[in-house]
Amino acid sequence: MARARHMFAGGNTCLGFFSYYHHILPQEEAEKIYVIKGGPGVGKSTFMKKVAHAMMDRGFDVEFMHCSSDSDSLDGVVVRDLKTFLVDGTAPHIIDPKYPGAVDEILNFGAFWNEEEIKKHRKEILSISREISRLFARAYHYLHAAFEVYQDSASLFNKALDKIKLSRLIADLEEELFAGKDGEEGEGRERSLFASAITPSGYVNYLNTLLDVSTVYVIKGDMGAGEELLLERLRDTALSKGFDVEGFYCALNPHKLEHLIIPGLDAAVTTSNTYHHAEVPSARIIDMMELMDRKLLEQYRGELEENRQAFDGLMATALASIRRAKENHDALEQFYIPYMDFKAMDASCQQIIGRLAELRPTEEIASSLRSSQ
Numbered sequence: 001m002a003r004a005r006h007m008f009a010g011g012n013t014c015l016g017f018f019s020y021y022h023h024i025l026p027q028e029e030a031e032k033i034y035v036i037k038g039g040p041g042v043g044k045s046t047f048m049k050k051v052a053h054a055m056m057d058r059g060f061d062v063e064f065m066h067c068s069s070d071s072d073s074l075d076g077v078v079v080r081d082l083k084t085f086l087v088d089g090t091a092p093h094i095i096d097p098k099y100p101g102a103v104d105e106i107l108n109f110g111a112f113w114n115e116e117e118i119k120k121h122r123k124e125i126l127s128i129s130r131e132i133s134r135l136f137a138r139a140y141h142y143l144h145a146a147f148e149v150y151q152d153s154a155s156l157f158n159k160a161l162d163k164i165k166l167s168r169l170i171a172d173l174e175e176e177l178f179a180g181k182d183g184e185e186g187e188g189r190e191r192s193l194f195a196s197a198i199t200p201s202g203y204v205n206y207l208n209t210l211l212d213v214s215t216v217y218v219i220k221g222d223m224g225a226g227e228e229l230l231l232e233r234l235r236d237t238a239l240s241k242g243f244d245v246e247g248f249y250c251a252l253n254p255h256k257l258e259h260l261i262i263p264g265l266d267a268a269v270t271t272s273n274t275y276h277h278a279e280v281p282s283a284r285i286i287d288m289m290e291l292m293d294r295k296l297l298e299q300y301r302g303e304l305e306e307n308r309q310a311f312d313g314l315m316a317t318a319l320a321s322i323r324r325a326k327e328n329h330d331a332l333e334q335f336y337i338p339y340m341d342f343k344a345m346d347a348s349c350q351q352i353i354g355r356l357a358e359l360r361p362t363e364e365i366a367s368s369l370r371s372s373q
Contacts, residue, residue, distance in 0.1 A: 002056040004064060006206035008194035009076060010092070011068040011251050012322060014147035016140045017092040018254040023192045024065060025078055025085050027098045031359065032082075034352065035089035035097055038109030039118075041333025042340055045073040047109075047349050048086050052077040054353045060361075068197035068251075070326055071204045081361045086352075107348070114339040121335040128332045135325040142318035143198065146311050147252055153307045154224025160296040161226045161288075169291065170233045173217065173269075177234070183242030183264050190239065195248035195259050196276045200326040202319060203251070207259065207270060207278035210248070215267040216280045221288030222304075223311070227271045230286075231257045234269055238262050251276075 010019040027033060036044045045067070052062045052074075065076035065087070076087040089095040089106070097104030118125075196205035219227045235257060238245050248259035258276075261268045270278060297304075 002059050003061040003212070004052075004056065004209065005061070006064045006066060006209045007248070008068050008197045008206075008251075009065045011194050011197045011254065012136070012139060012143065012318075013198070013254045014140070014144045014252055015254060017068075017136070019092075020192045020194065020249070020254075021076075021087065021095060024076055024087065025080065025083065027103060030083050030085065030103050032084040032356075033097070033104045034084075034086040034107050035095055035104055036086060036107045036109060037089050039090070039113070039336050040329055041336040042109045042113060043342060043345055044088050044090075044109060045075075047345065048074045048077045048088075050346075050349050051086060051353055051356070055079050055082075055356060058357065066197070066204075066206070068194075068199055069322065069329070071197065071199045071201055079356065082356065082359045084356060084359065107352075109345065112341045112345045112348075113336065114341075117339040118336060125332065125335055128328050132325050132328045132332070135321045135328065139318045139321035139325070142314050142321065143252060146314035146318065149307050149311045149314065150223050150252065153222070153304055153311075156300045156304060157222060157225045157292070157297075160293045160300070162291050162293065165291045166226060166229065169286070170230055173230070173234060174237050177215075177262070177265060177267060178237060178241055181241070181265065183238075183244070186242060188239040188241070188243045188245060190235065190245050190247050192247045192249060194251060194254070196251045198251050198315075198319065198322065200319075200323040203275050205276040205278070207276065210246075210259070210261065211268050211270060211278055211280055213261065213263075213266045213268045215265070216283040217267075217269045217286055218278075218280060218283045219269065219271045219286045219288060221271070221273060223273070223308075225288040226291065227258075227288055228256050230288075231260050231269060231271070235260050238265075 009021050009024050010017060025033070036047070038044055052064060056062050060079050060081050063078035063080065064074055065078065067073040067075045067088075074088075076085055078085040086107075087095055097106060100106075195207050195210055196203060219230065221227050235245055235247060238260075243262050243264045246261040246263070247257050248261075250256035250258045259268065259270045270280070272278065
């Protein structure tokens with residue numbers, strides 16, 4: 001049965017909109033990349049969903065790249081067995097062809113709209129677009145402020161963290177995961193993405209679709225309680241032993257590793273806290289609070305609680321701004337939807353599905369597909 005994995009390639013972070021789009025599928029490795037250009041409400045997400053489900057019906061695993069500004073919409077679809085993906089190439093994740101004709105192809109959805117009718121709403125479109133930009137800028141200011149509060153809490157937890165106990169824990173995990181096992185010759189490679197995002201619907205994560213491996217370690221803790229140190233060490237060890245990894249980064253701080261999947265070991269290490277968690281049966285639980293100096297934490301209890309309240313308040317304001325931005329985006333779509341030729345677009349979609357159906361996976365993958373049917 002075809003497998004669906006869901007994730008984000010970009011997100012609303014303390015650094016503004018942050019993208020790992022270059023990690024979706026390296027352009028040098030891709031057989032085909034479709035870059036979709038068009039405006040709001042022109043059907044890019046619906047188009048990609050149709051392609052994705054058509055490929056799953058044919059037995060191919062598909063990765064759904066969701067939009068952090070509307071998690072029900074898609075920014076991309078990846079069929080890794082065919083080394084192919086479709087991606088929304090419009091702002092803020094502007095993607096242009098790197099190897100036009102040879103690998104990349106632009107799908108211009110502007111060909112399906114009535115430009116003269118859309119132009120009649122120029123004033124409203126410009127006004128709403130400016131308001132959307134303002135609201136996202138406001139949200140990013142608050143996300144940055146929340147991150148500063150997070151950093152203060154992390155510094156307090158770091159003071160209380162027993163580094164010797166942490167080193168022993170890491171050594172034990174390395175022994176469990178890597179003893180007698182080696183990956184490919186040479187250094188492994190990391191693919192960086194997001195499992196969660198800060199969205200108009202709140203904190204959204206798709207961990208349950210990603211942790212489909214035989215061995216899962218769940219790290220429980222608090223804001224900045226040392227889990228990043230553990231994950232980075234395990235990632236570096238995996239890479240040095242020749243294992244490719246998938247690193248899923250923090251929705252707030254896109255440079256902080258939060259979840260690690262090592263496909264070659266059929267194993268994953270994930271963090272679980274107030275803001276994101278996954279239900280994983282038979283997972284091994286690692287409680288970072290057991291590595292803390294409880295007396296020292298008690299001294300900081302008041303400050304940590306103040307930080308928690310401040311953090312949640314700042315995040316609430318950021319989320320409210322992102323929700324308002326989506327409401328405005330929904331209004332913007334109404335100046336495009338009535339003037340789209342969706343019938344012609346659907347014909348184009350069927351054409352793309354037909355072209356993908358003609359692509360051939362490797363013999364190993366083809367054999368796997370035949371056996372699953």
